[in-house]
Amino acid sequence: xxxxxxxxxxxxxxxxxxxxxxxxxxxxxxxxxxxxxxxxxxxxxxxxxxxxxxxxxxxxxxxxxxxxxxxxxxxxxxxxxxxxxxxxxxxxxxxxxxxxxxxxxxxxxxxxxxxxxxxxxxxxxxxxxxxxxxxxxxxxxxxxxxxxxxxxxxxxxxxxxxxxxxx
Amino acid sequence: xxxxxxxxxxxxxxxxxxxxxxxxxxxxxxxxxxxxxxxxxxxxxxxxxxxxxxxxxxxxxxxxxxxxxxxxxxxxxxxxxxxxxxxxxxxxxxxxxxxxxxxxxxxxxxxxxxxxxxxxxxxxxxxxxxxxxxxxxxxxxxxxxxxxxxxxxxxxxxxxxxxxxxxxxxxxxxxxxxxxxxxxxxxxxxxxxxxxxxxxxxxxxxxxxxxxxxxxxxxxxxxxxxxxxxxxxxxxxxxxxxxxxxxxxxxxxxxxxxxxxxxxxxxxxxxxxxxxxxxxxxxxxxxxxxxxxxxxxxxxxxxxxxxxxxxxxxxxxxxxxxxxxxxxxxxxxxxxxxxxxxxxxxxxxxxxxxxxxxxxxxxxxxxxxxxxxxxxxxxxxxxxxxxxxxxxxxxxxxxxxxxxxxxxxxxxxxxxxxxxxxxxxxxxxxxxxxxxxxxxxxxxxxxxxxxxxxxxxxxxxxxxxxxxxxxxxxxxxxxxxxxxxxxxxxxxxxxxxxxxxxxxxxxxxxxxxxxxx
Numbered sequence: 001x002x003x004x005x006x007x008x009x010x011x012x013x014x015x016x017x018x019x020x021x022x023x024x025x026x027x028x029x030x031x032x033x034x035x036x037x038x039x040x041x042x043x044x045x046x047x048x049x050x051x052x053x054x055x056x057x058x059x060x061x062x063x064x065x066x067x068x069x070x071x072x073x074x075x076x077x078x079x080x081x082x083x084x085x086x087x088x089x090x091x092x093x094x095x096x097x098x099x100x101x102x103x104x105x106x107x108x109x110x111x112x113x114x115x116x117x118x119x120x121x122x123x124x125x126x127x128x129x130x131x132x133x134x135x136x137x138x139x140x141x142x143x144x145x146x147x148x149x150x151x152x153x154x155x156x157x158x159x160x161x162x163x164x165x166x167x
Numbered sequence: 168x169x170x171x172x173x174x175x176x177x178x179x180x181x182x183x184x185x186x187x188x189x190x191x192x193x194x195x196x197x198x199x200x201x202x203x204x205x206x207x208x209x210x211x212x213x214x215x216x217x218x219x220x221x222x223x224x225x226x227x228x229x230x231x232x233x234x235x236x237x238x239x240x241x242x243x244x245x246x247x248x249x250x251x252x253x254x255x256x257x258x259x260x261x262x263x264x265x266x267x268x269x270x271x272x273x274x275x276x277x278x279x280x281x282x283x284x285x286x287x288x289x290x291x292x293x294x295x296x297x298x299x300x301x302x303x304x305x306x307x308x309x310x311x312x313x314x315x316x317x318x319x320x321x322x323x324x325x326x327x328x329x330x331x332x333x334x335x336x337x338x339x340x341x342x343x344x345x346x347x348x349x350x351x352x353x354x355x356x357x358x359x360x361x362x363x364x365x366x367x368x369x370x371x372x373x374x375x376x377x378x379x380x381x382x383x384x385x386x387x388x389x390x391x392x393x394x395x396x397x398x399x400x401x402x403x404x405x406x407x408x409x410x411x412x413x414x415x416x417x418x419x420x421x422x423x424x425x426x427x428x429x430x431x432x433x434x435x436x437x438x439x440x441x442x443x444x445x446x447x448x449x450x451x452x453x454x455x456x457x458x459x460x461x462x463x464x465x466x467x468x469x470x471x472x473x474x475x476x477x478x479x480x481x482x483x484x485x486x487x488x489x490x491x492x493x494x495x496x497x498x499x500x501x502x503x504x505x506x507x508x509x510x511x512x513x514x515x516x517x518x519x520x521x522x523x524x525x526x527x528x529x530x531x532x533x534x535x536x537x538x539x540x541x542x543x544x545x546x547x548x549x550x551x552x553x554x555x556x557x558x559x560x561x562x563x564x565x566x567x568x569x570x571x572x573x574x575x576x577x578x579x580x581x582x583x584x585x586x587x588x589x590x591x592x593x594x595x596x597x598x599x600x601x602x603x604x605x606x607x608x609x610x611x612x613x614x615x616x617x618x619x620x621x622x623x624x625x626x627x628x629x630x631x632x633x634x635x636x637x638x639x640x641x642x643x644x645x646x647x648x649x650x651x652x653x654x655x656x657x658x659x660x661x662x663x664x665x666x667x668x669x670x671x672x673x674x675x676x677x678x679x680x681x682x683x684x
Contacts, residue, residue, distance in 0.1 A: 141198065153298075
């Protein structure tokens with residue numbers, strides 16, 4: 001699974017190795033990886049092999065894909081990046097949540113904003129019940145308490161049907 | 168699903184990207200979400216996020232009175248009249264004849280004065296996105312002889328408090344500086360900061376613009392005074408609580424009648440100096456560098472369409488591209504100075520005064536009054552219908568969930584009866600409720616509530632069918648329905664309506680109330 005960056009420009013660039021929780025190693029240019037604040041600080045401390053215990057191979061592959069694309073960001077390919085982002089946030093909630101956790105751990109602010117916005121947009125019109133399911137949250141209100149909380153802002157629970165689906 | 172449990176930190180970041188309505192709804196998800204959303208720090212960060220979103224989308228709202236003596240409506244747009252947004256749709260209603268004066272707005276809150284025809288004045292705060300509305304206590308300082316009605320301003324101190332400013336002009340033999348008072352929303356109290364107002368020779372007028380941490384007003388010379396030679400914009404810094412003057416470009420200041428923030432500085436509209444006798448054209452001026460009077464420059468002059476005859480009243484200049492929103496013959500237009508074109512908003516505002524235009528943002532910002540007064544439905548007939556409903560809810564909560572030491576008051580009987588009655592007549596086919604049921608329920612205790620409601624609703628009930636009067640108005644159906652005693656949504660699952668849902672229920676009112684006339 002290990003893949004190394006096969007860029008022709010690697011000659012002079014400083015390379016770093018990221019190691020996923022599954023033990024797979026990824027070799028990347030430093031310039032790409034420093035979008036990630038956590039790794040940037042480790043690089044500054046002199047590390048060149050960076051173990052990421054909280055990120056599995058699947059998630060890390062996605063994140064590297066994101067970082068590579070965004071490292072190419074220029075004035076001219078704005079549209080391309082936009083489309084890339086659009087594609088990137090497609091996928092199940094579970095995949096997105098894995099990515100959010102990783103992005104949060106790695107402190108990649110741009111990715112964090114992108115994912116949070118996309119998840120927020122997706123749950124915007126969900127019902128309370130669907131949100132509980134999606135986030136695996138158990139309802140800790142008693143029925144009376146729940147009704148009281150609802151009644152504080154009745155209007156927010158009215159006005160059309162809310163989406164009950166879980167995807 | 169969702170095998171991993173998120174930390175509060177991640178949930179927090181996620182929720183910050185949501186608008187107000189889902190956030191308020193998701194308070195019901197679980198206790199920890201509710202405390203996250205209610206947290207003042209969350210509300211503050213959310214406010215900052217929304218500010219950026221609103222500025223990027225160029226959101227603005229037009230607040231106006233459709234008819235004299237009617238409530239306030241707010242209509243929302245993103246950048247242009249064609250981008251009409253679904254608005255929170257929470258109009259402010261008053262059932263006693265009154266007029267409104269818009270004071271100012273910031274952070275999703277609108278501050279306005281309600282002048283009742285019998286002379287009573289009220290200061291109100293309104294968060295349309297959160298659908299909250301309340302009265303702010305008036306300052307007790309109110310000398311008998313005043314040169315002008317007091318001027319108000321509203322804004323945010325940049326830290327954690329919203330403040331209101333009141334400038335009172337005492338009428339004395341010697342022309343004295345006005346008295347300035349500041350109200351803190353957090354502390355819920357007024358205090359005098361003395362005669363720090365810059366001059367006694369002019370007074371501030373009109374609505375205000377809040378930005379850069381300061382409230383800005385236009386000014387008018389005191390009657391019979393020739394000093395000062397020129398007139399300034401007066402600003403009040405809410406954090407430092409100091410005034411500042413920015414002199415307007417000469418000779419524009421005489422006719423300046425609209426002030427807006429533009430490119431991070433100030434902009435004013437004024438009667439065009441080239442058309443002395445007409446008010447068909449106006450000039451837009453920009454102070455290129457904030458607080459530097461020498462940098463005033465003319466941006467453009469409007470060219471009036473021949474079909475749009477009538478005086479042009481500027482309401483606001485929009486940020487980024489400096490289009491002007493203007494009011495001509497009771498209609499609201501957007502003037503695009505690049506193409507010299509007017510675009511109609513389709514808003515016809517026939518109320519008293521001109522519409523108020525300000526930037527719009529959603530926010531969770533709200534401060535409940537510290538001293539909670541006991542609701543007095545009987546004496547004060549100044550609530551909105553929604554308020555009335557909220558009150559009815561509150562009463563139900565108080566009496567059913569909390570054990571009060573008081574004896575069951577007439578109110579608790581009232582709400583109990585109302586509940587009973589609900590059960591009886593509620594349900595899906597509520598539109599078919601039986602008149603005898605209604606009357607019986609009324610006899611048994613709803614009477615008092617009905618009586619007060621009747622007084623409140625009389626004017627609305629007697630008005631002819633609204634939709635027939637104004638068919639051309641976009642989204643009218645939705646807003647006018649709020650005038651009527653009907654809950655939006657139409658289902659009658661809660662105690663918040665006096666009559667069961669369905670829009671036709673309004674037909675019941677004359678019948679129902681007629682029984683008591």
